[in-house]
Amino acid sequence: MLKFSKIWIFILLGLISVRCSVSPSEVKPVVVAPVTGFGSANFSKYVAIGNSLTAGYADGGLYNTGISNSYPSMLALQFRGVGGGAFVQPFFSTAGADGDEYRRQVGIPSATNTPRLYNTASCPSFKSSIIAVDGATNRLEEWSGANGGAINNLGIPGIRVSDLKNPNYGVSNPTGSYNKYFERLLPGATGQSYLDYATAKTSDATFVSFWLGNNDVLGYATAGAPDQTPQTMAMGQWLTDLPTFTSNYNDMFNAIATGTKKGIVGTIPKVTTIPYFYVVTHRLLMNGLRSAGLDTNTFKIRISTAAGVRVSNESDLYLLAAAAAYRNIGTNGFGISPANPIPDNLVLDASEIAEINQRTDDFNAVITAAATAKDWAIFDANALLSQVASPQGVTSNGITYRSTYLQGGAFSTDGVHLTPAGYAVTANEMLRSINAKYGATIPLLNTSLFSTLRVWETLCQ
Numbered sequence: 001m002l003k004f005s006k007i008w009i010f011i012l013l014g015l016i017s018v019r020c021s022v023s024p025s026e027v028k029p030v031v032v033a034p035v036t037g038f039g040s041a042n043f044s045k046y047v048a049i050g051n052s053l054t055a056g057y058a059d060g061g062l063y064n065t066g067i068s069n070s071y072p073s074m075l076a077l078q079f080r081g082v083g084g085g086a087f088v089q090p091f092f093s094t095a096g097a098d099g100d101e102y103r104r105q106v107g108i109p110s111a112t113n114t115p116r117l118y119n120t121a122s123c124p125s126f127k128s129s130i131i132a133v134d135g136a137t138n139r140l141e142e143w144s145g146a147n148g149g150a151i152n153n154l155g156i157p158g159i160r161v162s163d164l165k166n167p168n169y170g171v172s173n174p175t176g177s178y179n180k181y182f183e184r185l186l187p188g189a190t191g192q193s194y195l196d197y198a199t200a201k202t203s204d205a206t207f208v209s210f211w212l213g214n215n216d217v218l219g220y221a222t223a224g225a226p227d228q229t230p231q232t233m234a235m236g237q238w239l240t241d242l243p244t245f246t247s248n249y250n251d252m253f254n255a256i257a258t259g260t261k262k263g264i265v266g267t268i269p270k271v272t273t274i275p276y277f278y279v280v281t282h283r284l285l286m287n288g289l290r291s292a293g294l295d296t297n298t299f300k301i302r303i304s305t306a307a308g309v310r311v312s313n314e315s316d317l318y319l320l321a322a323a324a325a326y327r328n329i330g331t332n333g334f335g336i337s338p339a340n341p342i343p344d345n346l347v348l349d350a351s352e353i354a355e356i357n358q359r360t361d362d363f364n365a366v367i368t369a370a371a372t373a374k375d376w377a378i379f380d381a382n383a384l385l386s387q388v389a390s391p392q393g394v395t396s397n398g399i400t401y402r403s404t405y406l407q408g409g410a411f412s413t414d415g416v417h418l419t420p421a422g423y424a425v426t427a428n429e430m431l432r433s434i435n436a437k438y439g440a441t442i443p444l445l446n447t448s449l450f451s452t453l454r455v456w457e458t459l460c461q
Helices: 002-020 064-068 071-082 180-185 194-201 215-222 230-234 242-256 282-291 320-326 350-374 381-389 420-438
Strands: 046-050 103-106 116-119 130-133 136-140 207-211 262-266 302-305 308-311 377-379 394-396 399-401
Touching: 046 071, 071 207, 071 420, 136 180, 194 242, 207 242, 215 350, 242 350, 262 350, 262 420, 350 377, 377 420, 381 394, 381 420, 394 420, 399 420
Parallel strands: 046 207, 207 262, 262 377
Antiparallel strands: 103 116, 130 136, 302 308, 394 399
């Protein structure tokens, strides 16, 4: 038995020596499974084009937590599993992490509790990014990587399609009519439009999300459809005309959607889907009159219009930003006396709503046609947010999200922009469109992991 064992030991040693003497040319390399699931798309360099929704704006401000919960950040995270690369976002520094301030909600809504909303600027711990440069005290801290640095999220809060070709959009001046968010991405830039900037930044991109146009109707609607004046135009409170929108949108989209680059475009949601217009209602104001002991058969809510003073009705939409003004209804006859009605620009009436919705449909036709011509995926934001605004809402990962203010889970405290969970629901809908269009199998986000609203026990934590 001993001799037999020695024989097998020598045989094994011989096999080992032979294996070790194989020439390098005969050694097969280790095969690493390739990244799969991207279909016909390439996510190695993803760049996001858009406005405040793209930037991660929420709670009435742009700040680091909001930026980190932007839908482009979520898309980039999912893209990494199918070959996606790094995604650089223009965060504020630690010293300015609270951005240009935002709202904090203290308390959870209930039948007996109305939560309080505070502006972070009132906190001693507020880490402001607002700086004083060239006499413009509302300038934001410049992003340190803007000059030639890599950047993937090009979201500019407030930008309109009508602004895309404006070479002075990022040139600061003390009047505040410039876009301070554009300034912080291009410190010291002169004569460069967003079209030029975005075209250069996407020249080597392989995948682009392109979601623009919301502000071309939103600014007008949230301002109560004001008359077009130099002041309202400077503030972005006017309704873009269809020829301008068509020309600017197509010129920018075609400049970016070149070569083998693929991407997704987003449509414009109807303003009637956002809670901004449903916090204060005609019924709520009438109940307020009754609570004040006024006979609503005699006293009515009255609104000034170009055609004269009229009585408010259920179809009128009131503005969240004007809530303080509405609290004065009844004082010195305000809002109930024909001689002292609510100004027309504090209410959207049926004709203004119809005008805004029709223009939204017209813009969406332009967006859809552009994407179809380039064979890009389309994210129907209008359909998604209409569903969120419906009584059924949108259910994802066991949670139902609705547009109810402060309680629905989809919209932040400003009533216009989304919560982290709302952005996650949006990102998932985009991923569904991307997967369907390009034959990809990118996994969806677990939306239950994202907060529906940040609530602080006290104001300054």
